[in-house]
Amino acid sequence: MSGPDEKPAVGRRGFIKEAAAGVVGGCCLLVPAAAGLVAWLDPLSRSAGGGAMVKVGRLDGLPADGTPQRVSVVMGRQDAWTREGAVPVGAIYLRRTGDRVVQALHSVCPHAGCFVDYQTARGQFFCPCHDSSFAVDGSINDPHSPSPRGMDTLEVELRGDEVWVRFQNFRTGIEGKVPVA
Ligand code: FES
Structure with a gap:
């Protein structure tokens, strides 16, 4: 009831x-x-093509005479569901051009994507795939170069003595510098 x-x-x-x-x-x-x-x-969660800022070295680790140093770019990768530890995502050249001025160049050849070497004895960059050569500042050395543009520069930021670079990849085989999404 x-x-x-x-x-x-x-x-x-x-x-x-x-x-x-x-x-x-x-x-x-x-x-x-x-x-x-x-x-x-989280900037580090974006893909390499997204242009995340990443620490790549220290100012005092770069030769004062402007000789380019090849540096691996290592980043943590994360999406909404998974987080990877730090993994290498590419390589760049760093070059000290002033007391607190650093130039960063992507190591991938803008012609077809091979890795560019720095030839210390010749003071130039060289791509072994189709013989493109670039001046130490990344500009095209040879007027008959198969590369449609010079080496791709990357944004550099000094945070104290730390060197940070906005790392991103660019499309190859075209004249314009177009980021890969
Ligand atoms: S990929 Fe570098 S010259 Fe062709």
């Missing part, structure tokens, strides 16, 4: 159940949304 107070008690229980289900459902939606937001806000 039910008393006069039973109905409101069931109503309260029902309300609490629905509210709890709403909170749980909201959490289920919020967690992936928050993970996506974190991944979007």
